Every structure is written in structure tokens, then in C-alpha cells.
Amino acid sequence: HIADAQRTDLMTITRFVLNEQSKHPESRGDFTILLNHIVLGCKFVCSSVNKAGLAKLIGLAGETNVQGEEQKKLDVLSNEVFIKALISSGRTSILVSEEDEEATFVEASLRGKYCVVFDPLDGSSNIDCGVSIGTIFGIYMVKDVNEPTLEDVLQSGKNMLAAGYCMYGSSCTFVLTTGKGVNGFTLDPSLGEFILTHPDIKIPKKGKIYSVNEGNAMNWDGPTASYVERCKFPKDGSSPKSLRYIGSMVADVHRTLLYGGIFLYPADKKSPNGKLRVLYEVFPMSFLMEQAGGQAFTGKQRALDLIPKKLHERSPIFLGSYDDVEEIKALYAAEA
Ligand code: AHM
Ligand code: MG
DSSP states (O other): OHHHHHHHSOOBHHHHHHHHHTTSTTOOSHHHHHHHHHHHHHHHHHHHHHHHHHHHHHOTTSSTTTTTOOOOOHHHHHHHHHHHHHHHTTOEEEEEETTOSSOEEOOGGGEEEEEEEEEEEEOGGGGGGTOOEEEEEEEEEOSOTTSOOGGGTSOOGGGOSEEEEEEESSSEEEEEESSSOEEEEEEETTTTEEEEEETTOOOOSSOSEEEOOGGGGGGBOHHHHHHHHHHHSOSSSOOOOEEOOOSOHHHHHHHHHHHOOEEEEOOBSSOTTOSSBIIIIIHHHHHHHHHTTOEEEOSSSBGGGOOOSSTTOBOOEEEEOHHHHHHHHHHHHHHO
16 A cells, blocks of 8 residues: 555655666666756755745745845745756756757766756746746757757657756645656655655546636637636536646646646747747756646647747647546647
């Protein structure tokens, strides 16, 4: 029984990933080391987020304010922590962060075979009011460690080796896929370890929730507008869906993954490509959704088939339960 096992036979995220890797005899533990550095970054951000309300009083790092130093914004601080943790892992070549215009190329002596794309602290509008926010990441393999180029990160989402997010919510939850399903881990603050609490997550085939910023409705295109109308006034006699929208992608996607339903950030007249970024928002979440049995669609194609031309490119996104995404796909197909 999982609950008993959890209490005495702790499946930490490191143990879990080591188990997975041990099935590949050629594996030398590089991925585990990289992941440990990502996890370290998440623990740091979690602890900073938890202290954020007090930070004005005591300073974010406990004493920074006492030195009279300018207090760093949480998102800037998180970015620095991840960049440093990823470089010092010795396992990365290229880093792409939402916070940095340009990609970071790791110096030769510290270089490794992975590229990491990430949003260190997503959900910026929710930071100051203590609502759930998160970190999102995706991992690619570099083609030639001796010569990393931007091409290595401007790859189709299908080529991602692993992706995940960490949600800083009522508890700190780390959700990961390495292409063999989706697993969720919860931080036990007394141990400082992420423990497997949600093994093999599968999204319900159809859900009862839709999640979208309806304030943009006047600028939506036809298929999005009629889809949302159907959520409220179903044509097949089923009950209307509930609306839930936090405005933090990690929290909205996490709920969608566990409860089912659909999350959408569509195109609109003002933002023809939507808002969310392909590399470190759309791709990782789409990879997770597919691995959990759901779908991710851009309005034109399977999201993971996109090949971004620019680091911070955006795309509309519809993701969630298989049947719910099927419905929006049909509406776009009918229009085309
Ligand atoms: P951010 O990167 O500035 O934090 O913006 C991304 C966030 C997502 O977490 C969320 O899904 C979306 O923006 C919400 O946008 P909006 O406020 O337009 O509804
Ligand atoms: Mg973001």
C-alpha cells in the first residue's frame, strides 16, 4: 500500500531517477546530477517564496537588508540561483531563461551534454499577493558538446528528453516526465527531500473544468469563442463546465493534470501568438500532458511539433484532457 510505503520506505526523487536510469546500462548518472541541481534551485526558490511575506522585514536571504543592499526581486533572485546551479552541475552547455534575452553558453571547462530551457519563476502577477507560482523547465541533449549552438535549443518539442515544473503552493510539488509517464513528488520540509506522492499521473479522459482568461474574450477568434460558449452552454445536454483561473500557468496546469479539463491561452486580436512562450512554457507542459494521456494543441497543430525560430517565441496553447482537446481541435478543423 502506497501510504504505508511512503512512511517507511521513502522514494525520494533522486532514488526514483536513479532507479529509472539503472535500466540503461550506458547511463553514467549525468541526468541524475543535473536533476539534483534543478531540485536544489527549486528548494531554494520554495524557501524564498515562503519567506517572501516576511522579506520586507527581514530581507530575502535573512540578512541582505541589514547590509543596506538593494533587495532583489524574487524572480531575479530565482533566475540567478538556477543559472548558477545549472552551470555548477557541470552537465549543461546552453541555458535559456525567460529572464534573459540571450542564451547562456557555458564555458568549456564546465560544459556537459544537456541544454536546459526554463522559466525560473512563472506567474509574476501572483508573486506579491502570495498566490501559487512555479518554475518550469525542459531538457534537451546538445548535438556536439564541443560546439554548442542555438540550433540545439531551437528544436521541436518532440526532442525534449525531460520536462517538469515545481509549484510553490500550499505544499511544494515537483512534477517530472522523462518520457515514461508523469510522476509527482512533494517536498517534505522536515527532510528537505521530494518524496514520490503522485506515481504515474494520468489525466482524466474528460474534465469538468475550463481555465482561461475570459477578460480577453472580445478579441478571441471564432473557434475559441465557440468552444468557451459550449463550456457554459453545452449542446449535448451535459452539465456546464466550471471555470477556474489562477493566472499562474503552473498552478492552472497542475490542477488540470490532476482533475482533468482544459487550460487555454489562445490567440487574440491583440496577441496573435497568445502569450505563453514556446520553449519553456508551452513545450514542457505539452510534454507532461501527453505523457499523462492528454493532448496539447496550438490551434493549428500538435504543440510538440512546433519548431521555434526564436528563443522567446510565443504560441497559442490548448492543453488538457484528451476528449476536451479533441473538441477544440474539431472546431479549428471545421474553420480551416
Ligand atoms: P509571466 O511569465 O509574466 O509570469 O506570465 C506568464 C503567466 C502564466 O503563468 C499564466 O498562465 C499567464 O501569464 C496569465 O496571463 P494573463 O494574466 O494574461 O491571464
Ligand atoms: Mg513565464
